[in-house]
Amino acid sequence: WRFSGSLFLVCGQTRARRPERIFCTSLHFPVPLCPTGWSEYGNRCFLFQSTETDWATAEVHYCRQHHTDLASVRSMSENEQMKGLVQSAGEIQAWIGLYRNSWMWVDGSNSSFRHWRASEPNGSEENCATAVHADAGQWEDWPCSWKMPFFCNAGKP
Numbered sequence: 001w002r003f004s005g006s007l008f009l010v011c012g013q014t015r016a017r018r019p020e021r022i023f024c025t026s027l028h029f030p031v032p033l034c035p036t037g038w039s040e041y042g043n044r045c046f047l048f049q050s051t052e053t054d055w056a057t058a059e060v061h062y063c064r065q066h067h068t069d070l071a072s073v074r075s076m077s078e079n080e081q082m083k084g085l086v087q088s089a090g091e092i093q094a095w096i097g098l099y100r101n102s103w104m105w106v107d108g109s110n111s112s113f114r115h116w117r118a119s120e121p122n123g124s125e126e127n128c129a130t131a132v133h134a135d136a137g138q139w140e141d142w143p144c145s146w147k148m149p150f151f152c153n154a155g156k157p
């Protein structure tokens with residue numbers, strides 16, 4: 001599910017003219033980038049899970065079971081797309097793949113995009129990031145043991 005489509009060449013031969021001509025036409029069948037049920041934005045796949053789960057369980061027992069990680073968020077447009085998914089599910093916020101070890105992305109992304117709410121991150125015992133999509137989609141650090149919906153991602157490393 002990393003390729004974006006398949007191309008078939010259909011060739012024929014015309015006998016109507018001399019010299020005979022071979023003609024080909026291409027048929028392009030787009031194949032979805034993302035698995036069924038995932039959302040695609042800019043060559044990346046996101047899965048929103050409304051099951052309320054603590055951060056580590058979401059990463060280890062859910063996202064990695066699907067060969068992915070909790071989602072990195074690399075731009076405001078991605079954050080906005082994710083906000084739409086959370087709001088349409090009637091949820092308030094969701095774990096993202098950012099955790100405090102100097103705030104790194106669990107999927108290994110080196111993206112420096114951040115969207116912290118003013119005064120966040122602010123908790124010495126709050127080591128996991130959640131995006132609060134009920135309003136502006138800004139991020140807060142929360143205790144990792146709190147349970148809430150989450151995003152996995154896949155696609156571009």
Ligand SMILES: [Ca+2]
Pocket residue numbers: 120121122123126140141142
């Ligand atoms: Ca906080």
